[in-house]
Amino acid sequence: MKISRRNLLKSIGVSMAGGIFINGVSSQRVFGEEKGISKVHKPVLPPPTGKRVVILGGGYSGLYCATTLRDLAPEAEIVVVEKYPFFISGPSHVDFVAGLKHLDEITRSYDPIAGRNIRVIRSEVIGVVPEEKKVLTASGNLEYTLLLISTGIRIADEDVLNLIEQPASNAHAWEIGETVEMRKRVEAFTGGRFVVTVPTAPFKCPPGPYEVACLLREYFNNKKVKAEITVVDANDKPQPGPLAQKWTGVLEAREIKYMPNSKVVEIAAGARQLITDKGEKVGYDLVSIIPPNKAATFIRDAGLGDPFVDVDPATFSSKKCDHIFATGDCAKVPYTKSAFTASLQGKSVAHHLAMALGPLGIDVKDPDPIYNVCYPYVSSEESMMVRADWDRDGKMLKADADNPKKEYASSRAAWERGLISGLFGS
Amino acid sequence: MACLARRLSVFLIIAGFISLWELGRPVTLSAAEEIAPSPPSFEKRVNVKKGLVAFVEVKAEEPVTIYIMYSTQYTKYKATGSADGILEFKNITWLIYPIPALMEEQTVYFVSFVPKGGPKREDILLYTLYEDIHARIDRLIKGEEMLRAGMEMAVAGGTEVIRLTPLIPGLKVRLDFSGDTRFVIVKTIDLARYRKGVKSFEQLYEESDLKGSEKGINFSTTDFEDLYLIVRTPGPIRVKSAIHATKESAESGC
Numbered sequence: 035m036k037i038s039r040r041n042l043l044k045s046i047g048v049s050m051a052g053g054i055f056i057n058g059v060s061s062q063r064v065f066g067e068e069k070g071i072s073k074v075h076k077p078v079l080p081p082p083t084g085k086r087v088v089i090l091g092g093g094y095s096g097l098y099c100a101t102t103l104r105d106l107a108p109e110a111e112i113v114v115v116e117k118y119p120f121f122i123s124g125p126s127h128v129d130f131v132a133g134l135k136h137l138d139e140i141t142r143s144y145d146p147i148a149g150r151n152i153r154v155i156r157s158e159v160i161g162v163v164p165e166e167k168k169v170l171t172a173s174g175n176l177e178y179t180l181l182l183i184s185t186g187i188r189i190a191d192e193d194v195l196n197l198i199e200q201p202a203s204n205a206h207a208w209e210i211g212e213t214v215e216m217r218k219r220v221e222a223f224t225g226g227r228f229v230v231t232v233p234t235a236p237f238k239c240p241p242g243p244y245e246v247a248c249l250l251r252e253y254f255n256n257k258k259v260k261a262e263i264t265v266v267d268a269n270d271k272p273q274p275g276p277l278a279q280k281w282t283g284v285l286e287a288r289e290i291k292y293m294p295n296s297k298v299v300e301i302a303a304g305a306r307q308l309i310t311d312k313g314e315k316v317g318y319d320l321v322s323i324i325p326p327n328k329a330a331t332f333i334r335d336a337g338l339g340d341p342f343v344d345v346d347p348a349t350f351s352s353k354k355c356d357h358i359f360a361t362g363d364c365a366k367v368p369y370t371k372s373a374f375t376a377s378l379q380g381k382s383v384a385h386h387l388a389m390a391l392g393p394l395g396i397d398v399k400d401p402d403p404i405y406n407v408c409y410p411y412v413s414s415e416e417s418m419m420v421r422a423d424w425d426r427d428g429k430m431l432k433a434d435a436d437n438p439k440k441e442y443a444s445s446r447a448a449w450e451r452g453l454i455s456g457l458f459g460s
Numbered sequence: 461m462a463c464l465a466r467r468l469s470v471f472l473i474i475a476g477f478i479s480l481w482e483l484g485r486p487v488t489l490s491a492a493e494e495i496a497p498s499p500p501s502f503e504k505r506v507n508v509k510k511g512l513v514a515f516v517e518v519k520a521e522e523p524v525t526i527y528i529m530y531s532t533q534y535t536k537y538k539a540t541g542s543a544d545g546i547l548e549f550k551n552i553t554w555l556i557y558p559i560p561a562l563m564e565e566q567t568v569y570f571v572s573f574v575p576k577g578g579p580k581r582e583d584i585l586l587y588t589l590y591e592d593i594h595a596r597i598d599r600l601i602k603g604e605e606m607l608r609a610g611m612e613m614a615v616a617g618g619t620e621v622i623r624l625t626p627l628i629p630g631l632k633v634r635l636d637f638s639g640d641t642r643f644v645i646v647k648t649i650d651l652a653r654y655r656k657g658v659k660s661f662e663q664l665y666e667e668s669d670l671k672g673s674e675k676g677i678n679f680s681t682t683d684f685e686d687l688y689l690i691v692r693t694p695g696p697i698r699v700k701s702a703i704h705a706t707k708e709s710a711e712s713g714c
């Protein structure tokens with residue numbers, strides 16, 4: 035289904051405003067009087083009559099789990115709780131910011147998922163009460179037999195001084211609303227200093243910040259906009275590890291200044307300056323701070339882990355609670371925080387959930403180990419390639435990387451189309 | 461030299477490492493080309509083959525400043541003297557730092573800066589020990605605890621901020637102070653607040669769980685974020701840190 039870009043953005047705007055309100059109100063009440071609230075909230079659905087698997091988050095990981103589990107456990111009730119009305123593919127955020135794609139191309143309705151006998155409920159999760167096997171959402175309570183948390187990452191703006199008080203001072207491609215704003219700012223940029231900052235690993239899409247810097251170098255050059263681009267990195271080298279030396283060369287060749295070991299801790303928007311942990315000041319005219327990535331606060335508040343859900347990397351089951359599982363960006367696993375591993379983790383955990391549901395009459399085998407393939411852009415026409423393989427227990431076995439090539443840019447497009455069509459059919 | 465070796469052995473026996481560290485041979489650092497206007501500096505290039513981790517140990521009789529640089533940073537530093545983004549350890553008498561090369565070969569330069577009247581080249585010893593990363597991870601997963609990084613630093617007195625890096629969840633950190641001191645360990649955001657004057661040392665001390673006024677502390681890391689140790693001491697002391705990897709840290713994926 036195609037939707038108009040205007041309607042999409044309108045609906046995102048509405049939903050985000052709702053989200054902020056819900057967070058503001060609920061975080062105090064839910065965790066102050068957790069049990070009380072869980073009683074007064076009305077149920078979203080009646081209690082399960084059979085086995086119910088609730089999946090929090092309808093991103094790559096949650097949806098691949100839901101669709102795989104549908105085949106493995108035909109009798110189980112599967113419910114996905116998602117705060118946004120549409121699915122928007124993460125990898126193309128960079129394409130959008132650089133003007134290579136419209137959001138319409140990577141946005142899908144959840145209808146095809148619902149059409150596979152998977153209930154998709156649009157609501158925001160505000161808490162989990164493991165002792166009661168209950169999820170608290172903005173629309174009411176939800177009971178479960180097994181729970182999968184796959185809510186991705188939360189951008190921890192509070193870890194950069196002044197960012198919460200002055201949210202308009204920043205824009206980045208790591209959340210959908212921010213991505214739309216960043217594109218507007220990039221289009222309006224008439225020249226000067228553009229600064230991208232990188233948080234401490236692990237964060238969502240490790241090559242992403244460097245891709246943004248490279249694509250915008252090309253975009254500004256094409257528009258004849260004079261830009262001095264700097265990447266301020268909290269890590270000691272560009273991410274991910276296998277691409278570190280290649281990125282260093284790529285950035286140098288594009289005259290992008292690279293500052294490792296420099297963690298941005300403050301923005302002084304009035305003075306247009308970033309301040310690093312060493313006290314260094316970096317001036318900017320256009321800035322894209324990617325704040326630290328953490329899991330949703332309800333995870334920490336439910337005692338399931340901080341900053342990510344503590345899980346066994348082989349089965350994805352919580353180390354704190356055996357009826358809870360977590361996959362993708364929100365889980366503390368050795369796998370790259372990427373759409374590709376999130377999808378494989380989703381498929382893999384579906385097997386473990388099916389086994390945990392009990393005898394199904396279907397032969398559920400141990401799933402395949404996780405690996406990652408990614409094609410980071412160095413320009414609109416060329417991408418690099420990186421692949422990493424882990425064993426079943428999450429131990430990294432090998433990693434390979436290759437230099438920029440045109441064919442990898444086409445592989446990238448096909449790769450993302452494949453991931454999307456695996457869920458939505460087109 | 462013999463004394464140094466003995467001290468090292470004692471430390472390594474404590475860390476359960478003696479068999480490995482005996483393999484390391486000390487090298488004398490070569491004198492670096494002068495870059496105006498800097499104090500004398502000595503340097504060593506460390507090359508780590510794919511699949512290995514190099515543990516580099518630097519020992520100096522008197523405090524030195526150590527820079528750890530990747531090749532491109534080194535080239536730039538040589539050309540311009542710029543230390544932008546370079547990892548710096550100040551007032552160091554002992555340092556163990558891991559250089560992992562899980563994915564690709566790594567070349568790293570250790571450059572020691574010596575203050576006027578400070579130690580001579582032959583007083584600064586550098587040992588390198590190479591280990592197989594996978595074998596090490598296997599041992600961690602089996603439950604062994606292994607030294608990952610450490611340093612000893614001279615604090616002249618007053619207030620000093622020391623970065624504890626690089627951290628991942630599940631590491632065991634041991635800090636020792638050669639004299640009584642008040643200290644608090646904070647996250648980066650609180651360091652920023654402290655530097656800005658938004659929070660005082662006393663406020664941070666009040667709020668933090670990791671603090672004390674004794675000769676040491678043991679704790680485990682829960683996060684990927686670096687931590688900062690703020691020490692307050694009336695006179696000169698030495699601060700020593702030893703960071704051990706555990707099964708949990710091996711599973712956290714960084």
Ligand SMILES: Cc1cc2nc3c(=O)[nH]c(=O)nc-3n(C[C@H](O)[C@H](O)[C@H](O)COP(=O)(O)OP(=O)(O)OC[C@H]3O[C@@H](n4cnc5c(N)ncnc54)[C@H](O)[C@@H]3O)c2cc1C
Nearest residue numbers: 091093094095117124125159186239362363372373374376
């Ligand atoms: C700029 C950029 C470039 C990227 N490039 C690549 C790439 O080239 N290759 C690659 O493999 N990956 C890439 N990624 C990363 C990829 O998008 C993510 O790693 C992947 O989407 C993670 O999947 P997930 O299911 O764990 O989380 P997500 O896809 O983030 O899904 C989480 C879902 O949970 C929902 N949610 C969150 N909180 C709540 C709540 N409280 N209540 C209800 N719902 C909630 C969210 O709305 C979302 O739909 C990129 C990401 C970005 C931002």
